[in-house]
Amino acid sequence: MDKKNILNNSIIIDSHLDLLFDLVRQRKYGRKKVLIEDYLEDFKKGGVNVIVSSIYLDGEFLPEMALRRALKQINSLYEEIEESKDSFALCLSYNDIINTINDGKIAILLSFEGVEPLYNDISLLNVFYKLGVRLVGLTWSRRNFAGDGCYFGTIKEGKKGGLTEFGVSLIEKAEELGMLIDVTHLNDEGFWDVIEYSNQPVIASHSNSRALVNIMRNLTDEQIKAIAKAGGIIGINCANILVSDETDSKANIKGYVDHIEHIANLVGHKYVGFGFDLCDKIMKYVAEEELKGISRKSFDSIKGYADIPNIIEEMQRRNFSQEQITDILGNNFMEIFKKVLK
Numbered sequence: 001m002d003k004k005n006i007l008n009n010s011i012i013i014d015s016h017l018d019l020l021f022d023l024v025r026q027r028k029y030g031r032k033k034v035l036i037e038d039y040l041e042d043f044k045k046g047g048v049n050v051i052v053s054s055i056y057l058d059g060e061f062l063p064e065m066a067l068r069r070a071l072k073q074i075n076s077l078y079e080e081i082e083e084s085k086d087s088f089a090l091c092l093s094y095n096d097i098i099n100t101i102n103d104g105k106i107a108i109l110l111s112f113e114g115v116e117p118l119y120n121d122i123s124l125l126n127v128f129y130k131l132g133v134r135l136v137g138l139t140w141s142r143r144n145f146a147g148d149g150c151y152f153g154t155i156k157e158g159k160k161g162g163l164t165e166f167g168v169s170l171i172e173k174a175e176e177l178g179m180l181i182d183v184t185h186l187n188d189e190g191f192w193d194v195i196e197y198s199n200q201p202v203i204a205s206h207s208n209s210r211a212l213v214n215i216m217r218n219l220t221d222e223q224i225k226a227i228a229k230a231g232g233i234i235g236i237n238c239a240n241i242l243v244s245d246e247t248d249s250k251a252n253i254k255g256y257v258d259h260i261e262h263i264a265n266l267v268g269h270k271y272v273g274f275g276f277d278l279c280d281k282i283m284k285y286v287a288e289e290e291l292k293g294i295s296r297k298s299f300d301s302i303k304g305y306a307d308i309p310n311i312i313e314e315m316q317r318r319n320f321s322q323e324q325i326t327d328i329l330g331n332n333f334m335e336i337f338k339k340v341l342k
């Protein structure tokens with residue numbers, strides 16, 4: 001089957017996009033229908049069916065404004081979807097996703113990228129669940145009440161710890177509610193605590209292989225094996241910093257597929273998917289302070305979702321079967337959504 005056919009006959013999922021980070025700002029400038037005007041064309045070019053949209057807060061809002069900023073971000077998505085009902089729907093369950101795709105719309109799921117909006121109050125998790133959040137990334141690359149994040153580079157800091165008591169309770173509560181735990185951005189100590197305390201599959205929504213690019217944000221082979229053993233999945237990130245070494249010589253589609261191939265060879269193709277983390281659009285909003293320890297200029301290794309057909313082509317060139325490609329494009333994530341989301 002050619003790449004266009006595969007594109008049109010597969011469910012395609014991106015498990016991480018900082019969409020709300022952009023929407024909330026664009027709407028502040030008075031814009032409306034940002035999803036339609038700035039995103040829809042690219043989603044369509046890549047045949048994208050499902051986007052996991054994260055609630056990410058920059059440091060300036062922490063800690064006092066985290067809750068309000070998160071609610072404002074969620075509201076910006078509610079307003080956008082209301083304005084673009086024919087093209088998008090907020091989904092809460094596997095069946096919601098299937099129905100939305102069958103209606104020819106793009107499904108959006110909400111995730112935490114760090115649980116700062118909860119501060120230290122576990123009861124708020126249920127409130128965010130009711131607002132539609134279904135994936136829980138415990139930390140961003142910083143410390144919060146749940147645990148320690150991992151930085152992008154080397155910074156001067158003291159000893160790190162694993163998950164806190166709050167972090168462990170959060171896993172239990174999230175799994176009870178039917179939310180999916182995301183280990184991306186956690187430090188290694190926290191990662192292994194999640195593996196110990198979780199009883200459901202856990203995902204790394206936007207992390208790559210540390211064997212290929214040695215950076216703390218990426219996962220070691222042992223960590224990849226542990227995620228696969230738990231029935232989870234790794235969404236491959238297209239940020240040059242995670243795809244290629246300092247020379248950026250592999251920050252392209254081939255470099256991106258190298259990470260897919262590494263994981264498929266290590267544990268099997270059922271445990272890998274897309275978590276593009278496309279950031280070129282939003283880098284203009286990111287303060288220097290947020291990029292502590294990164295000595296490199298950050299950019300996307302692919303040219304947006306429109307490059308998905310070329311990723312398919314590269315996987316075909318490496319002898320991935322049509323069935324394997326379809327699994328990686330979205331079926332793998334769908335199986336986990338079916339199993340975990342309530």
Ligand SMILES: [Zn+2]
Pocket residue numbers: 113185206277
């Ligand atoms: Zn991230």
